[in-house]
Amino acid sequence: MSNKFNASSLTEYCKSYARKVAGDFFAHHTVISGQELLKLSPVSQVNLFVISSLSDKWRSDAERFRSPFFDFEHPDVRQAMQVFMNTVSQHISVRRENLEPLLADATRRTLILLFDPRHYFDEALRNQPDFSLTADAAHLLTRYTQINKFVPAALEERMKGKSVVYVNQALNWLDEILMQRGRELEKPEKYIPLFSEKVLLDPGMLLRKSSYDSLPAQPLPAATKSFFDTEVENTVIPAAPLSPPPVNGSGTTVNGTPPDPDFTVKTHFLSDTGSAEEPVAPSMQPSQATAHLSDISTLEVNPVVNEESNGPVTVGETFYRAPIESISKSISLNQKFMFINQLFNGNAASYNEAIEELNRATSYDQARDLVSYRYAAQYLWDMSSDEVAMLIDILKRRFA
Incomplete structure (x- = not known):
């Protein structure tokens, strides 16, 4: 392994x-x-x-x-x-x-x-x-x-x-x-x-x-x-x-x-093999090559301070706090797959309909009611789950 x-x-x-x-x-x-x-x-x-x-x-x-x-x-x-x-x-x-x-x-x-x-x-x-x-x-x-x-x-x-x-x-x-x-x-x-x-x-x-x-x-x-x-x-x-x-x-x-x-x-599986040549004596020593992958560094924005940690806010945190104009465009591809699989039982059409309806909401309260009283009941969501919390955060940014 x-x-x-x-x-x-x-x-x-x-x-x-x-x-x-x-x-x-x-x-x-x-x-x-x-x-x-x-x-x-x-x-x-x-x-x-x-x-x-x-x-x-x-x-x-x-x-x-x-x-x-x-x-x-x-x-x-x-x-x-x-x-x-x-x-x-x-x-x-x-x-x-x-x-x-x-x-x-x-x-x-x-x-x-x-x-x-x-x-x-x-x-x-x-x-x-x-x-x-x-x-x-x-x-x-x-x-x-x-x-x-x-x-x-x-x-x-x-x-x-x-x-x-x-x-x-x-x-x-x-x-x-x-x-x-x-x-x-x-x-x-x-x-x-x-x-x-x-x-x-x-x-x-x-x-x-x-x-x-x-x-x-x-x-x-x-x-x-x-x-x-x-x-x-x-x-x-x-x-x-x-x-x-x-x-x-x-x-x-x-x-x-x-x-x-x-x-x-x-593919072919029932083939004859030739006679074996005399191979070199084996050694059970493990091979020496190793893979090298590049490191990922985190950029920091100094003027902005994270209120929870009192440290500088990263570029990613700044992005995810910014207001958005479209819910669907603000959802990353991995988030989309996660929402479809975890919240909409793998049904992409249901996901698309819900996102469009949430995007048409005129206020955060209206969008939150759709989540709490419609989709949560229809798809049996756990309102304390990470997926629902992530969706709620996106709604907050949409109506900020």
């Missing part, structure tokens, strides 16, 4: 996220298929990790099917087994009670990959069987990694011509890759709104304080092929916009750029 995280907060968030995502889907379905899994979460990496878990299960089931009483190496048997397993893979059908644990684990892995990529890849390598990394395992790691994909791709590139290496060699490569290309690691900030579409993601609650302060579809193939053998086109997550750019009829974005080919995943 990465020591950057508050373990209990990470576990609770992952369970809540899995519960919300599964609940939204299974409110209208009884089972979910493989193609539906690929579009289940707004965060494509979460979906890929779920598929990865299913593929591991698929492979292990194929191995358990073998019996010492029959020749499973006979060409006819091998061919029949592959056709059978590939056909089974085309009929993925998962119920909610079986999906939620996979979703929670996929969410956990994605968050660690985002906020502590060094630990994620280190752990992925150390968990390889027999402390050895095979070419097939390296290829699978690349295939199911969308975020910071360049790391496993570089590892796989260094394995060319080698069928297997000891993990200590792979860890040395990992150190070199991160030291040379560490600046290419993706920023977690661009994924926070995507997670918050379902459940508000607050890094300040998720991470330990020291870590937080240092932060800067296509159709099914023929039944003779495996679901895990098909090409899966994943949605490209833009770095700057908070929602993906629209796509026109020609299949390109409005600005004419094609989808990012790096998010194409190909």
